[in-house]
Amino acid sequence: MHLVTGNRFEDFSNAVGSLPASQVLARLSGEDALQDIVLGQGISDEERQILKLLVKACGGRVHDLAADDRRAGRSVCHKHYAQNQLISLPRPVGKDVFEADLLLDDRNEILSDHLTGCHLQGMLLVEATRQMFIAVGETQYPELDVPKDAYVVFDRIETRFETFAFPLPTVLRQTVTSTKTDRPGRVGFTAVVELTQPQGRVARSEVSYTIFDRAALQPKEEKLARLAVEAVMAQLGGTLTVAPVAAGATAQMVASV
Incomplete structure (x- = not known):
């Protein structure tokens, strides 16, 4: 069996003999039939799909130990x-x-x-x-x-x-x-x-x-943000120069400074 991992795990590949996904894809595209591969971490969704298709086309098997290979989104x-x-x-x-x-x-x-x-x-x-x-x-x-x-x-x-x-x-x-x-x-x-x-x-x-x-939480968060800025200004002995209010922002932010 060949263990396939992401391309960036070079140290791991050198230590244990796993193959980077890009190398496996190149070998499969060149009609080098790898019959048994095990999918490790670091493989993109696209690489995972192509690996499965190519190995299957060669009559081989892909061992994917993930019970669900679909990202939650x-x-x-x-x-x-x-x-x-x-x-x-x-x-x-x-x-x-x-x-x-x-x-x-x-x-x-x-x-x-x-x-x-x-x-x-x-x-x-x-x-x-x-x-x-x-x-x-x-x-x-x-x-x-x-x-x-x-x-x-x-x-x-x-x-x-x-x-x-x-x-x-x-x-x-x-x-x-x-x-x-x-x-x-x-x-x-x-x-x-x-x-x-x-x-x-x-x-x-x-x-x-x-x-x-x-x-419910956003007004409380914004109040704490204003208090935090006021603490910085107080530490420096100055006052905040307020930027123009962006469209959709609350006037409360300006009025409290």
Whole structure:
């Protein structure tokens, strides 16, 4: 079997003998029949589709250990570009327990400026965790009347990295430990999110977060923003020179300075 990973994981490829996706595609296009390939991380959606088609045309097999290779999408991941959407749509696997697959494209924003050694960056795992718990809160609890046009506020993210994670099949598993619906327009969650690879668990996070109705939270956020600016001006002994109000902005921002 040949393990296929993203083109940027050169150190990993050199250490374990995996093949970059671009090299495999070139070999398949040149009628070099690779009969058995295993898909790792770092492969784009387009590469994944073409690899499957070409290997199948050669009579070979593609082993994709992801239960779902479709990204959860822009509205669920809160990311505009597909390469920055790290997870599949969460799926229920038990009471208050959900799983999703890590779907890493090596053009991801976190990898674009720093890639050292064979392992996946810790901040990449944290971002995948963030996308997971937001997705679970927004898509898996319709009975709680979770706000649709929402702000998500994190109260706590505590992550323990237990071992190196590598560009291999990865599952995120979230266990929701409590929900809170004591005030209208908001739903609170606490949860544990674990990332596992075939060799075992690589990271575990305890999280606490609240999903707010945007219309209810935005005025409070803007008030805090004004107070923060006033604190800067007070520290400097000056006053803020206010820019013209943009179309659609609230006059309240100018009047309070």
